[in-house]
Amino acid sequence: MIALLAGGxxxxxxxxxxxxxxxxxxxxxxGNTGDDLDCWGLHVSPDLDTVxxxxxxxxxxxxxxxxxxxxxxxxxxMARLGHETWFRLGDRDLATHLHRTRLLREGRSLGEATExxxxxxxxxxxILPMSNDPVRTRIRTPEGxxxxxxxxxxxxxxxxxLEVRYEGAARARPGPGVLEALRDAEAVIVCPSNPVxxxxxxxxxxxxxxxxxxxxxxxxxxxxxVGGAPVSGPAGRLMxxxxxxxSAVGVAAYYRDWLDLLVVDERDADLVPAVEALGVRTAVAxxxxxxxxxxxxxARNALAALGVPG
Amino acid sequence: MIALLAGGxxxxxxxxxxxxxxxxxxxxxxGNTGDDLDCWGLHVSPDLDTVxxxxxxxxxxxxxxxxxxxxxxxxxxMARLGHETWFRLGDRDLATHLHRTRLLREGRSLGEATExxxxxxxxxxxILPMSNDPVRTRIRTPEGxxxxxxxxxxxxxxxxxLEVRYEGAARARPGPGVLEALRDAEAVIVCPSNPVxxxxxxxxxxxxxxxxxxxxxxxxxxxxxVGGAPVSGPAGRLMxxxxxxxSAVGVAAYYRDWLDLLVVDERDADLVPAVEALGVRTAVAxxxxxxxxxxxxxARNALAALGVPG
Numbered sequence: 001m002i003a004l005l006a007g008g009x010x011x012x013x014x015x016x017x018x019x020x021x022x023x024x025x026x027x028x029x030x031g032n033t034g035d036d037l038d039c040w041g042l043h044v045s046p047d048l049d050t051v052x053x054x055x056x057x058x059x060x061x062x063x064x065x066x067x068x069x070x071x072x073x074x075x076x077x078m079a080r081l082g083h084e085t086w087f088r089l090g091d092r093d094l095a096t097h098l099h100r101t102r103l104l105r106e107g108r109s110l111g112e113a114t115e116x117x118x119x120x121x122x123x124x125x126x127i128l129p130m131s132n133d134p135v136r137t138r139i140r141t142p143e144g145x146x147x148x149x150x151x152x153x154x155x156x157x158x159x160x161x162l163e164v165r166y167e168g169a170a171r172a173r174p175g176p177g178v179l180e181a182l183r184d185a186e187a188v189i190v191c192p193s194n195p196v197x198x199x200x201x202x203x204x205x206x207x208x209x210x211x212x213x214x215x216x217x218x219x220x221x222x223x224x225x226v227g228g229a230p231v232s233g234p235a236g237r238l239m240x241x242x243x244x245x246x247s248a249v250g251v252a253a254y255y256r257d258w259l260d261l262l263v264v265d266e267r268d269a270d271l272v273p274a275v276e277a278l279g280v281r282t283a284v285a286x287x288x289x290x291x292x293x294x295x296x297x298x299a300r301n302a303l304a305a306l307g308v309p310g
Numbered sequence: 311m312i313a314l315l316a317g318g319x320x321x322x323x324x325x326x327x328x329x330x331x332x333x334x335x336x337x338x339x340x341g342n343t344g345d346d347l348d349c350w351g352l353h354v355s356p357d358l359d360t361v362x363x364x365x366x367x368x369x370x371x372x373x374x375x376x377x378x379x380x381x382x383x384x385x386x387x388m389a390r391l392g393h394e395t396w397f398r399l400g401d402r403d404l405a406t407h408l409h410r411t412r413l414l415r416e417g418r419s420l421g422e423a424t425e426x427x428x429x430x431x432x433x434x435x436x437i438l439p440m441s442n443d444p445v446r447t448r449i450r451t452p453e454g455x456x457x458x459x460x461x462x463x464x465x466x467x468x469x470x471x472l473e474v475r476y477e478g479a480a481r482a483r484p485g486p487g488v489l490e491a492l493r494d495a496e497a498v499i500v501c502p503s504n505p506v507x508x509x510x511x512x513x514x515x516x517x518x519x520x521x522x523x524x525x526x527x528x529x530x531x532x533x534x535x536v537g538g539a540p541v542s543g544p545a546g547r548l549m550x551x552x553x554x555x556x557s558a559v560g561v562a563a564y565y566r567d568w569l570d571l572l573v574v575d576e577r578d579a580d581l582v583p584a585v586e587a588l589g590v591r592t593a594v595a596x597x598x599x600x601x602x603x604x605x606x607x608x609a610r611n612a613l614a615a616l617g618v619p620g
Contacts, residue, residue, distance in 0.1 A: 041412035071383055077405030081430045091401040095387030102351035119390045 001030050003185035003217070003310065007198020008035075008047040009232050010224050010289075013053035017295025018189075019055065021303065021310045027125040028181040029055075032193070032202030033110065033149040034130075034137035034166055039087050040078060043104055045200065046149070048114055048127060049096055054096035056121035060204035063230065067092040086154040111175050128181065133172035138165045139238075148197055150173050157234035159239035164196055169204035174211075182211040187306040190221035192231065192287060195254045196238035212258035218306050220261040222298065223248040224285055227267050228262035230290040231288065247271055254281040261305050263287060263298070313495035313527070315509025317324035318345075318357045319542050320534050320599075322364035327605025328499075331613065331620045337435040338491040339365075340537055343420065343456040344440075344476055344505070344511030345446035349397050350388060353414055356459070357508065358439060359406055366431035374542065376457050377402040384513050390490035405605070411500065414487055419468040421485050435579065439490065440512040445619035447507050448475045449548075451599035464568035467544035471551035474506055483523075492521040499618045502541065502597060505564045506548035522568035528616050530571040532597055532608065533558040541598065550571035557581055564588040571615050573597060 002022065006015065006029050018027065032047040046065065053059040053067060060068040070090030079085045084201040089097065096117060109132040118127050137148040140163035141155075151157060182188060193199055203209055212219060225247055230236045236246040244250035248264040252275040255262070262280050264271055267286040272282045283305035290297040303310050312332065316325065316339050328337065342357040356375065364368040364379060370378040381401030389395045398409065406427060413423040419442040428437050436443040450473035451465075491500060503509050513519055522529060535557055537584060540546045546556040554560035558574040562585040565572070572590050574581055577596040584594045593615035599605040612620050 041410045041415060042408070067387070071381060071401065073381055073401035073409070074384065074404045076403040077377070078408065081405055081409045081427065083409070084406075091381065091404075092387040094370070094384045094404065095391055095393075096353070096402075098350045098388065099391045099393070105351060117391065146363035 007193025018299040020296040194235040317503025326607040330606040502534040504545040
């Protein structure tokens, strides 16, 4: 079993590649819930949904979020009723949030809701929320604290980041199966996701870093930063705010406490010595995943670096 | 001000006709909530919504419920997740239920939610739920008790009716403004709605029948039964179950305690003596409302019978 720490779009692309080269039933995905939000009274888990839709073959490939060919008729009607619509929930996507919200109101856990969703949609592997307890990534900007989605979607990540907090993380328990997956895995892969706001919240759950340090499995991360900028999303601005170099070196520095291997993009091969100086071994590969074949090749390279058979 | 007791489809048609012949700001609609239901965790008020959509110009004219040209993409996705979909919520319609549910969860009343909805959709007159307290019409059938929508929509009203109950009605308080509207109206009109399950729940709220008896306004009902059968819906089966004739005579018998005038369909003019024998005066008109002009003509006839200027 391969355990994966996953954020949203980048993780989804990598998982689709990985599912081409290993039996997807061998995967266990540990998903970020730090950017969950309440939208229109519904509990939305954007990263869990992106991963679920990807593995179900439903993800919109152009947007990298939401259900392919979805419509936004409910959203238009919500706008007419005076509701905020900067977080765009599609009509088909809404079913996921209605389902989850109903189960949560009935006292089921986020993990149980996620499990029923992935099964109903035909995803062959478990997707485990990092925690069933609420953890919310908050970003301090010159205008004050924002929820992650307010920063990322509403403000399009265009405001200065002064500080990042994972509210609730210190009291949160790891989701059922999370620590066991890290312990029992034959390999642990950190997907090419934003270190600060996609992977950081998972690492902030008490016990996760300890499990990553203790596991006998080799641990590998794929850099989400290529040529000094993130492939997608606001990772650069967030890493800089934390004083990290916006490069594979910064990624290695963030994970070095427990990381064995970092996949550095071939465009950044000159960074290999700096990464290795941090005590992190490297593999060099094309990490851009511009299509499914390239994502599969990246996954194959990662497995080879880990010494795990595909 | 003209106060109206209203159910769903028949009431909507009549109100559209009435709004052509009087300034709609003169109307106050008192709506049935006995067939409200929880669908997918959302509070749905079918009769309030039908009336609201009608007066907003949004009602689907063919179905007589829901938003015109709506799509059902969320419903399809809910089916895939294993949810019941016999109650068909359209994508645009969903916004109404999300809005209402959110306000109710925040502690607002059904009346407040209805008021924000009708204002946002441009409805020029108040729509008052009969009560802010939960009242649920339940139908006893040979297979047991059904919620009204289970009987009407899921079972297509094709099961035998043994008994009807308005659960919660005895403890329910009239919605704010309901008794005042009946007291202060220049006329009260009972729309051509199902007497048993559309108007009956309103009458079951303590104080409503007393207000209808006490008001100085003339009270008029439009029969929803023509030629021995309801124009739409299951009124016939329900009236028969209560031992009422399925005719204008049965309607008059059901309302006679407080009703001044009944509009009998011209096809049933032979029933006029039997209705008048119950102490209810009659007006004879075409009640079928097959188009907007006929609905307006019916409304004009009702106003003339009431002696109310249009």
